[in-house]
Structure formats: C-alpha cells, structure tokens
Amino acid sequence: MKTNIIEQLKASYHGVVTDLKDPKKNAKRSRKAKEFSLTFIRSILLIGLCFVILFPTIQQILMALRAPSDVNNPAVIWIPENWSIMNIKIASIVLDYRHAVFNSFKLSAISMILQMASTALAGYAFSRLKFKGSNILFILVILTIVIPPQALSLAQYLYFRGLGLIGKEGSIYLMSGLGMGIRSGIFIYIFRSFFKGLPKELEESAMIDGAGVFRTFWSVMLPNARGALVTVGLFAFVWQWNDAYYVKIFEVSTQQFPLLTMRLINAAENMYAALFYTGGLNLIGQDVWENPVFLALISNVSALLMMLPLLIMYLFVQKQFVESIERTGIVG
Amino acid sequence: MQETKKTPKLPIKLPEMSYKQQKLFWAIIFLLPWAVGILLLFLVPFIESLRYSFFDLTPQAGEIVKEFIGFENYRYALNTHVTSISSFRVELLTTTTDVLINLPVLLIFSLFIAVLLNMKFKGRAIVRAIFFVPVILNSAAVVSAVGGGEAINAILEQQGIDRIFDLEFYLLQTGMAPFLITFIVGLIERIYDILALAGVPILLFLASIQSIPKHLYEAAKIEGATAYEMFWLITLPNVTPHIITVTVYALVDTFLTSSVSTIISDELNQQNWGLSSAMAWIYVAVIILILIVLGAFAKLLKIGESHYEN
Numbered sequence: 130m131k132t133n134i135i136e137q138l139k140a141s142y143h144g145v146v147t148d149l150k151d152p153k154k155n156a157k158r159s160r161k162a163k164e165f166s167l168t169f170i171r172s173i174l175l176i177g178l179c180f181v182i183l184f185p186t187i188q189q190i191l192m193a194l195r196a197p198s199d200v201n202n203p204a205v206i207w208i209p210e211n212w213s214i215m216n217i218k219i220a221s222i223v224l225d226y227r228h229a230v231f232n233s234f235k236l237s238a239i240s241m242i243l244q245m246a247s248t249a250l251a252g253y254a255f256s257r258l259k260f261k262g263s264n265i266l267f268i269l270v271i272l273t274i275v276i277p278p279q280a281l282s283l284a285q286y287l288y289f290r291g292l293g294l295i296g297k298e299g300s301i302y303l304m305s306g307l308g309m310g311i312r313s314g315i316f317i318y319i320f321r322s323f324f325k326g327l328p329k330e331l332e333e334s335a336m337i338d339g340a341g342v343f344r345t346f347w348s349v350m351l352p353n354a355r356g357a358l359v360t361v362g363l364f365a366f367v368w369q370w371n372d373a374y375y376v377k378i379f380e381v382s383t384q385q386f387p388l389l390t391m392r393l394i395n396a397a398e399n400m401y402a403a404l405f406y407t408g409g410l411n412l413i414g415q416d417v418w419e420n421p422v423f424l425a426l427i428s429n430v431s432a433l434l435m436m437l438p439l440l441i442m443y444l445f446v447q448k449q450f451v452e453s454i455e456r457t458g459i460v461g
Numbered sequence: 462m463q464e465t466k467k468t469p470k471l472p473i474k475l476p477e478m479s480y481k482q483q484k485l486f487w488a489i490i491f492l493l494p495w496a497v498g499i500l501l502l503f504l505v506p507f508i509e510s511l512r513y514s515f516f517d518l519t520p521q522a523g524e525i526v527k528e529f530i531g532f533e534n535y536r537y538a539l540n541t542h543v544t545s546i547s548s549f550r551v552e553l554l555t556t557t558t559d560v561l562i563n564l565p566v567l568l569i570f571s572l573f574i575a576v577l578l579n580m581k582f583k584g585r586a587i588v589r590a591i592f593f594v595p596v597i598l599n600s601a602a603v604v605s606a607v608g609g610g611e612a613i614n615a616i617l618e619q620q621g622i623d624r625i626f627d628l629e630f631y632l633l634q635t636g637m638a639p640f641l642i643t644f645i646v647g648l649i650e651r652i653y654d655i656l657a658l659a660g661v662p663i664l665l666f667l668a669s670i671q672s673i674p675k676h677l678y679e680a681a682k683i684e685g686a687t688a689y690e691m692f693w694l695i696t697l698p699n700v701t702p703h704i705i706t707v708t709v710y711a712l713v714d715t716f717l718t719s720s721v722s723t724i725i726s727d728e729l730n731q732q733n734w735g736l737s738s739a740m741a742w743i744y745v746a747v748i749i750l751i752l753i754v755l756g757a758f759a760k761l762l763k764i765g766e767s768h769y770e771n
Contacts, residue, residue, distance in 0.1 A: 178652075178656065182595060250492070253491055254492045258484045258491065259488075260485050260488050269499055269503075272745075275752070276507070276741070279726050279741060280725075280737075280738060281507065281510060283510075288506070306494060306498075307497055307498025309503060315706075315710055318709060322705070322706050326703075342480075342487040356668035371601070372600075389602075390600070390602040393606050394602050394605055397602075428606045431606055436594075436598065439597045440590065444586065448586070
C-alpha cells in the first residue's frame with residue numbers, strides 16, 4: 130500500500146513536471162497570467178481614479194437626499210436618516226427647471242450644429258484645400274484660440290448692440306455660425322488635425338472616381354472623421370450649456386427665456402432672495418430656511434441638477450466612440 | 462449644416478476648372494463663414510483692444526476720455542500692479558511654471574487613460590461616463606454654486622468626514638521623513654487637479670485612437686506583434702499629430718481658468734479698460750511665446766507630423 134501511494138505521488142509529480150515543460154501549455158499559461166494581471170492592474174487603477182472623481186459628488190448627492198430638517202444633524206454622516214426629495218424639489222423650483230432645461234437645450238443644440246458646420250468646413254479648408262497664404266490665415270485661428278474673451282468682449286458688445294441683438298439668442302447663434310463661438314478656434318484645430326491624418330489615397334481615389342471637391346469632402350472625408358465630429362459636437366454642446374460668460378454679456382437669459390447657468394449663478398449669489406421670489410419658502414418651515422447651511426445645500430443641489438442632463442446625454446453619446454469605419458481597399 | 466445642405470447642387474456649373482482651381486474655389490467657399498466672422502467679430506475688437514492698451518481711458522458723463530500714455534499701462538501691470546492678495550506679475554509667473562510642470566504629466570497621463578478606456582472590459586460605458594464628469598464640473602456656474610457651499614464644508618469638517626482617512630497623520634505615524642510626506646500628500650492632491658484638467662485631453666486622444674485604421678492592428682497581429690509593440694509602433698505614431706492639439710488646448714485652458722484671467726476680468730469690471738487690455742496683451746504674448754518654443758521643440762523632434770506623407 131505504502132509503495133503504491135508513493136508511486137502514485139511520483140506519477141502525479143511527473144505529470145506536473147511534463148506538463149510544466151510542455152511549451153504549448155506554457156505559452157497558454159503565460160498568456161493567461163499576463164491577461165489576468167493586466168485586467169487586475171487596470172481595474173484597480175480605474176476604480177481608484179473613478180473614486181477620486183466621484184467622491185465629492187457622492188457626498189453631495191447623499192446630502193441632497195436628506196430631509197431639510199436634518200441638514201446639520203450631527204448624527205447623520207453618510208446615509209440620510211430620513212430620505213427625502215424635498216431639497217431637489219426646492220432646487221428645481223428655484224432654477225425654474227423645466228423651462229430652463231428646455232431653453233438651455235435649444236440654445237446648446239442649435240449653436241452646436243452651427244459650430245460643427247462652420248468649424249468643420251474651415252478645418253477641412255486649412256488641411257486639405259491648401260492655397261497660397263492659407264498658413265498665414267491659420268495664424269489668425271491660433272490667435273483666436275489664444276486671446277482671452279475678456280479682451281474682445283467690450284467691443285463685441287458694442288457691435289451687437291448696434292445690430293440690436295443684445296438680449297436675444299440670435300447673438301449666440303451668429304457667433305457660432307461665423308466660427309467665433311466658444312472656443313471655435315480649438316474646434317477648427319481639432320478638425321484640421323483629424324483631416325490631416327487621413328491618407329491621401331482616400332482623396333485621390335475619390336478624385337479618380339470622378340467626385341468633385343465637395344463630394345469628396347461630404348461623402349468620403351467627413352464620414353472618416355467621425356471621431357472629430359463626435360468630439361467637437363460633444364464639447365460644443367457641453368461648453369455652450371455651461372457657458373456663463375457670453376450669455377451674461379449678451380444678456381441672453383431673461384425672465385421669459387431662463388437659462389440654467391444664469392439661474393444658478395443668480396440663485397447662488399443670494400439664495401434667500403431666490404427662494405423668496407420663487408415661493409420655495411412656503412414648502413419648508415422657518416427654522417429650516419433660517420439655517421445658512423440649508424441655503425448652501427440648495428445651491429449645491431441646483432448645481433447637481435444642472436449637470437444631470439449632460440451626464441445622461443453622455444451615456445448615450447459615448448457609444449459613438451467606437452472603432453473607425455473600415456477603409457477597405459487602402460493599405461495605408 | 463445650413464451652408465452645407467445648399468451646396469451639393471449649385472446652379473453654377475464648373476466644367477472648365479481644373480482640379481486645382483476647383484480646390485481653390487471650394488476653399489474660398491468653405492472659409493467664407495469663418496472669414497466673415499474674423500472680419501466682423503474678431504479683427505475689429507482685436508485692433509481696438511490693442512489700441513486701448515496704449516491709452517488711459519476714463520469714463521466721463523456719457524463719453525470716454527482717451528489719453529495716449531504709451532507703454533505706461535504695460536509698465537504699471539508688470540511693476541506696480543497689486544491686488545489684495547497677490548500681484549499680476551506673481552500670478553503670471555506661477556501660472557506659467559505650473560503649466561510647464563503639469564503639461565508633460567497631463568499628456569502622458571491622458572494618453573495612458575485613453576488607451577485604457579479604449580480596451581474592451583465590463584462596465585466600460587460607466588467608467589467613460591465617470592471620466593467625463595470633470596469636463597462637466599469645469600464650469601463657472603457650478604464652481605460658484607458649489608463654492609457657496611463653504612458652510613457645508615464647515616459642517617463636514619466638524620463631523621470629521623472631510624477626508625475619509627487622514628493620509629498625512631497616518632504617514633507621520635509610520636515614521637517617514639516629513640519632506641517625503643509633504644511630497645506624497647501634494648502628489649495625491651495633484652491627482653485630482655490633473656484628473657480635472659485631463660477630461661478633455663482624454664476624449665481627444667480617445668477619438669484619435671478610434672480613427673486609427675483597424676487593418677493596421679490586424680496585420681500586426683498576424684505578424685505576431687505584442688500589444689506593447691503595437692502601442693509604440695501603431696498607436697503612438699498615429700496619435701502624435703493630436704498631441705499638439707492637446708498641448709494647445711491644455712495651455713490655453715489653464716491660462717483661461719487661472720487667477721491671471723480673473724485679474725484681467727476684475728480690472729475690466731472696475732473700468733480700468735486700458736490696464737485690462739494691456740494685461741490681456743501680456744498674457745497673449747506669454748502664451749504665444751510658450752507655443753513658439755514648444756513648436757520649435759516639436760519640429761526638432763519631428764513630433765506632430767502626419768506619417769502619411771502629404
């Protein structure tokens with residue numbers, strides 16, 4: 130019996146050794162180990178960074194879900210004792226949320242489309258339709274990127290006042306459509322570097338097939354620069370949504386046309402007055418609204434409400450960041 | 462889109478043009494909206510602002526009195542200007558050095574994260590959404606609303622949850638040298654700053670990685686290249702043209718959100734128009750100088766040239 134066990138052990142040991150020496154299996158094993166360690170390191174890294182990003186936001190969300198009377202209850206640290214959406218309700222009244230979201234969305238969407246059109250055309254011209262002096266013109270683009278908007282806004286205001294566009298959305302659309310909107314210079318730069326990166330053969334084969342310059346741009350080059358289109362569209366939308374500078378100077382946000390950013394800034398400056406004028410005070414007792422921490426909390430919740438639509442939108446848009454279109458027939 | 466939809470069927474026929482002439486023709490049309498914008502909305506304010514910087518402007522009963530003072534505004538901005546906590550010159554210097562230190566870190570970090578986010582793994586959509594949060598939060602309105610929440614921070618601190626664990630205290634307990642501890646703690650605090658700045662560069666890099674033709678990777682795989690080799694030989698050369706874009710963006714963005722920009726706005730709001738223009742021009746000169754130096758550097762190392770010969 131004894132020898133039998135030892136022999137069995139020996140046999141299994143032998144089996145393990147031969148197994149370890151098998152180059153095919155070894156390669157497989159090392160590949161698996163590499164894959165595992167990659168996934169492991171990646172997960173730890175990403176989870177850690179996500180935590181760093183999300184930590185303040187989670188804190189704010191949990192505070193937002195407290196009942197207003199619990200705002201500085203020292204017994205509540207993380208999980209609210211009494212869950213309530215009262216804070217969110219009050220904040221949405223202060224922001225005039227439904228109207229403001231609709232208006233902000235309209236303004237951002239239209240100006241996004243205009244910006245994409247004007248900057249894509251200019252970017253294409255600067256990268257693919259070079260002519261004498263186009264590089265000198267491009268220096269102007271760099272200048273528009275570099276100059277701070279403060280340096281130009283006074284003269285721009287006077288100009289728009291002459292046109293009678295102050296207090297109207299048209300001023301923002303005009304800026305976007307003429308490629309002078311929020312960071313349009315950067316967008317032209319992005320389009321230019323993307324179009325530059327496309328192989329020359331694409332253009333040549335389109336030309337040989339008889340496509341004109343515009344046809345080449347519209348049906349060959351533009352679909353290939355989808356990454357740039359998605360990125361520029363996204364940034365144009367988000368920056369317009371978040372913009373408080375131009376909207377303030379051109380006085381776009383009015384009582385009839387409230388915009389999220391201006392509502393938020395005005396409310397944050399004097400939360401008590403904002404609550405008073407919108408009737409938010411009626412929802413809560415005096416002991417609550419006399420508490421400065423409660424007022425600060427409402428302005429935090431309002432900020433959360435402002436970024437919520439963008440986050441939801443991004444969840445859909447991020448699917449567009451997929452693999453590039455197959456460029457069959459061209460070996461770059 | 463409006464401009465583009467009209468154009469496919471132009472009433473004018475262009476049969477006699479050579480391809481080169483056609484290109485010029487379309488270049489003019491493509492640049493038309495931008496050129497109109499430059500002429501109307503940029504060049505006039507631009508020259509105006511340059512002129513202002515040499516004048517002393519004082520608003521007086523319905524009109525503005527101008528007095529030519531040469532470079533006095535510039536001299537004042539650089540030598541005598543002070544705010545309650547700092548001065549223009551100090552802020553300009555700190556911002557410049559900060560940018561130069563942060564830039565390489567930012568570039569490498571965001572490219573690395575973009576490569577990670579481009580891989581396939583579970584929950585990729587959510588992780589990508591989370592990395593987008595700093596882009597949204599980077600707004601003046603949100604900052605002002607959350608900054609109003611100092612009372613909240615006071616309460617949090619009182620309850621001891623402003624930080625989950627006090628790293629500095631913990632490290633002191635282990636008996637580490639104090640200068641190392643300040644270094645590590647500073648580094649960790651910088652991670653958030655870098656993350657906040659990296660939102661846009663990550664997306665730019667992600668988009669540029671996506672636009673690399675797939676067949677290159679397929680061919681490399683068949684030849685037996687490892688993921689490491691594929692990164693250095695395919696991904697990196699294809700992404701380098703965009704490194705310059707990201708650099709320009711990061712540079713301008715840091716300056717725009719820095720205290721230098723705030724000082725310029727403050728002077729503008731106090732109706733010191735001449736001084737504010739002069740400061741804006743110094744600011745522009747500094748950025749352009751950095752760009753020229755970086756551009757020369759890039760040309761020397763041949764970074765940023767498309768590897769498709771054009």
